[in-house]
Amino acid sequence: MRLANILVLLFLFCSNEVLGQKVEVIKFPELQEIINNKDASVKVINFWATWCKPCIEELPYFEDVHATYGEQGIEVVLVSMDFVEDLDTKVKLFVEKKQLQSTLYFLDETDYNKIIDKIDTSWSGAIPATLIVDNRKNKKDFYERQFKKGELSQIIKTLIN
Amino acid sequence: MRRIHLFVTAILLVTVNTGATFEDKGYSVGDYAIDFKLKNVDGKMVSMSDYRNAKGIVVIFTCNTCPYSKIYEDRIIAINNKYAGQGFPVIAINPNDPARQPGDSFDLMQQRAKDKGFTFPYLVDETQKVTKTYGATRTPHVFLLKKENNKYRVAYIGAIDNNHKSAADASEKYLENAIEALKAGKKVSNDFTKAIGCTIKWKEA
Numbered sequence: 001m002r003l004a005n006i007l008v009l010l011f012l013f014c015s016n017e018v019l020g021q022k023v024e025v026i027k028f029p030e031l032q033e034i035i036n037n038k039d040a041s042v043k044v045i046n047f048w049a050t051w052c053k054p055c056i057e058e059l060p061y062f063e064d065v066h067a068t069y070g071e072q073g074i075e076v077v078l079v080s081m082d083f084v085e086d087l088d089t090k091v092k093l094f095v096e097k098k099q100l101q102s103t104l105y106f107l108d109e110t111d112y113n114k115i116i117d118k119i120d121t122s123w124s125g126a127i128p129a130t131l132i133v134d135n136r137k138n139k140k141d142f143y144e145r146q147f148k149k150g151e152l153s154q155i156i157k158t159l160i161n
Numbered sequence: 162m163r164r165i166h167l168f169v170t171a172i173l174l175v176t177v178n179t180g181a182t183f184e185d186k187g188y189s190v191g192d193y194a195i196d197f198k199l200k201n202v203d204g205k206m207v208s209m210s211d212y213r214n215a216k217g218i219v220v221i222f223t224c225n226t227c228p229y230s231k232i233y234e235d236r237i238i239a240i241n242n243k244y245a246g247q248g249f250p251v252i253a254i255n256p257n258d259p260a261r262q263p264g265d266s267f268d269l270m271q272q273r274a275k276d277k278g279f280t281f282p283y284l285v286d287e288t289q290k291v292t293k294t295y296g297a298t299r300t301p302h303v304f305l306l307k308k309e310n311n312k313y314r315v316a317y318i319g320a321i322d323n324n325h326k327s328a329a330d331a332s333e334k335y336l337e338n339a340i341e342a343l344k345a346g347k348k349v350s351n352d353f354t355k356a357i358g359c360t361i362k363w364k365e366a
Contacts, residue, residue, distance in 0.1 A: 012359045053262070054360060081357055083228070083326070110330075111323045116355040125320075126299035126360040144298070145360065 020095040023104045040075035043133040049082045050090045054146035055128040061152040066102040076102035187296010194313045197291045199284035200276045207282045208249040216248035220304040222297040225262035227359035230300045234350045241281045251281040256292035299358030319354030
């Protein structure tokens, strides 16, 4: 019995590692809560989609920041902007295949004209886009572009030092 | 010496000013838009000045590859079919560098226009200069221009409507409302909107 329990736990642990994180479906008010609650000293919130090539290219940089700085109070949040009909097929499959370990959400909205400015007024709506919330300095920075290799970790290094 | 100094300052100011409006910000509603001469999928060059009887032009930066562009293709065709005859034709411009996005090559643009039966020009902005001057940042990105004394003035910038999933469920048809306002000689009430779209694939510097 005890061995069975251990095996189950071991299986759950392993499967989580193998499958990547769960993708939670949210609406805009929940996203606002995620942006505004101060449960991490720095939040790196990236807007991406499986169909967005530059987004896919830069995802490893976000995963690296999660792996390197996750323990130091820096939370990486990946918000998928995919079409809702692609959630179970493309998005979840992609997450499994890439074994993404950052916190994952799927934003299920339609009227983005009402939303984009509330995330950041400088955002035109193109993805990739990244919002970095520094709760220690009460500062927000928005980047409507793809990061180059090394650029994101440099930004984070500068923030925490 | 002082004179030279003033002269240099003046030149610097002019450079800074034109630089800012030309490269960085793009157009705002009310600005006059430049005409262009770009290659269409049929190989011919197209300019706004070719449309002598137009009351305005619906310039849409769009592409082959972006899912948001694809989802709006039928709506763009419908808008051209509805409004070209009323003096507001659509001109589509593909801003993407095919070296970075091979799906947006000229051949594939021709193919897409044929497959979808585009009823409007689908132009390639090879140097990306028109895209930069207008200030398009995503696909699709609409610039509705109103003709005034043979010049084109920006009347609306933004999205086609407020529901990418379904045209029928869109409660606000921003672009159509803007065209209707121009037709009626009124000011466009909602003249700037935003939408999710694909980033423009700029040439590597």
